[in-house]
Amino acid sequence: MTDSDAIKATQGDPATVDTIHRDLVALGVSKGTVLLVHSSLSSIGWVCGGPVAVVQALERALNDKGTLVMPTYSSDLSEPSYWRHPPVPEAWWPIIRQSMPAFDHRLTPTRDVGAIPECFRNQEGTRRSSHPSFSFSARGPDADSVTANHSLDFPAGDRSPLARIYDLHGSVLLLGASFQCASSIHLAEYRAQFPRKRVTKQGAPLIIRERREWVEFDDYDFDDSDFAAIGTSFSEMTGLVRSGRIGNATAYLLPQRDFVDYAVGWIEKNRH
Numbered sequence: 001m002t003d004s005d006a007i008k009a010t011q012g013d014p015a016t017v018d019t020i021h022r023d024l025v026a027l028g029v030s031k032g033t034v035l036l037v038h039s040s041l042s043s044i045g046w047v048c049g050g051p052v053a054v055v056q057a058l059e060r061a062l063n064d065k066g067t068l069v070m071p072t073y074s075s076d077l078s079e080p081s082y083w084r085h086p087p088v089p090e091a092w093w094p095i096i097r098q099s100m101p102a103f104d105h106r107l108t109p110t111r112d113v114g115a116i117p118e119c120f121r122n123q124e125g126t127r128r129s130s131h132p133s134f135s136f137s138a139r140g141p142d143a144d145s146v147t148a149n150h151s152l153d154f155p156a157g158d159r160s161p162l163a164r165i166y167d168l169h170g171s172v173l174l175l176g177a178s179f180q181c182a183s184s185i186h187l188a189e190y191r192a193q194f195p196r197k198r199v200t201k202q203g204a205p206l207i208i209r210e211r212r213e214w215v216e217f218d219d220y221d222f223d224d225s226d227f228a229a230i231g232t233s234f235s236e237m238t239g240l241v242r243s244g245r246i247g248n249a250t251a252y253l254l255p256q257r258d259f260v261d262y263a264v265g266w267i268e269k270n271r272h
Contacts, residue, residue, distance in 0.1 A: 001042035010045035015247035017049060020057035027173075027244040028253050029058075032065035034142055034170030036162075036184070036256060039070070039116040043176025044247035051119035054175075059139070067140030069165060070117040071183055072110045077103055078133045079203040102205040102212045103132035116175075129161055132204035136161035142168055153218045156186035163187060165256050172256045176249030179231025180224065184256050188230075188263030189222050194271040226270070234262045 001009070013019075029035065037058060047053050058068055080088055080096040088096070101108075105128040110118045121128055121137040128137040129150035138146040138161070146168070151159035162184055172184055179185075189197075200221040205214055234254070235241040242253045 003046065006042060006046040009248065011248055015044050015047045015053070017053045017057045017060070020044070020047070020054060020246055021060045023244065023246040023251075024057060024061040027246065027251055028242045029061045029171075029173065031061070031063040033062060034067045034069065034140075034146070034165055034168045035062060035173055036069045036071075036136075036165050036170055037116070037173045037175055038177040038181040038183070039114055039173075040176035040249065041115045043249035045249075047247065051116045054116050055120050055123065062140065065141060067138055067142040067146065067168075067170075068120070069136055069138040069143075069146055069161065069170070070120050071113050072117050072121045072128055072135045072137040073113055074103065074108045074133055074135065075111045076100070076133075077108065077204045079201070082202075097203065097205075097214045100205045102207045103130075103135075104207075105130065105135070108132075131155045131160075132206055133202075134160075152215070154190060155217075155219065156183065157190035158187075160187070162260075166260055170256045172252075172254050172259060174252040174254075175246055176251065178228060179252075180227045182227060182231060182259070184260050185224070185227050185230055185263050186222065188260045188267060189220065191260075192264045192267040192271075194267055196271065226267075229270075230263050230266050233266060234259055238262060 041051055062068055077100060080093045110121065120126060123139060126137050126139040127143040127147045129135045129147040131150045131152065134155040136147060146161045146164045149159060150161060156162055166187065172182060198221050199218050201216050202219045203214055203216045205212055240254055240258055244251055
């Protein structure tokens with residue numbers, strides 16, 4: 001969305017650090033918590049300060065005792081034969097495996113997660129986990145424990161930032177984002193047992209002993225097509241999802257541990 005589009009779409013006054021903070025508090029974002037945020041800047045409307053204003057408002061709502069977490073995926077550092085949006089010619093696959101620059105937690109940009117996480121990961125004091133394609137960034141007292149020891153294999157499983165947020169009884173904020181973006185459901189997929197669950201080989205470029213190498217790792221072949229249905233069912237059946245407006249955006253706040261536990265049961269019942 002261009003600035004002109006955002007201005008036209010904005011209802012009333014533009015969003016600011018103060019108004020976004022006010023809306024976050026009204027939604028239920030509380031001080032001292034661990035908060036995983038999935039976001040869409042354009043959904044908020046025109047924001048005075050853009051992604052910087054959103055990050056500052058989130059951190060003000062959590063204060064210095066809270067920990068802010070965001071996905072900072074770099075999905076282009078992955079096995080090119082699986083790429084679908086868009087796919088690339090098969091003749092390019094070996095070139096990508098040989099030439100894609102290795103993951104660098106400071107230099108490697110995010111991909112397909114929006115302007116807010118890309119802004120956040122560059123903030124001084126932000127920690128980024130080490131996974132080349134499925135990293136998370138965090139800032140606050142629990143940032144190190146959330147991002148440390150991120151497993152290369154099965155990167156959304158029990159040795160991932162998602163599992164550490166679960167251990168810390170964190171919350172999830174969908175800020176103009178749908179349940180389709182709720183990566184915590186991936187943790188439920190790892191824990192659930194269902195017939196079509198299978199291991200696949202992935203790959204990414206890493207620095208190993210000061211040399212760039214293409215490294216293969218194991219992951220599950222998952223399908224997120226039912227994520228929206230899982231989120232809707234959780235909301236309707238538990239009453240644990242709070243909804244409200246942040247600027248022009250619809251936002252949802254929910255407890256991550258309850259969400260993951262519910263999703264495990266839903267997946268085992270409904271995926272065949």
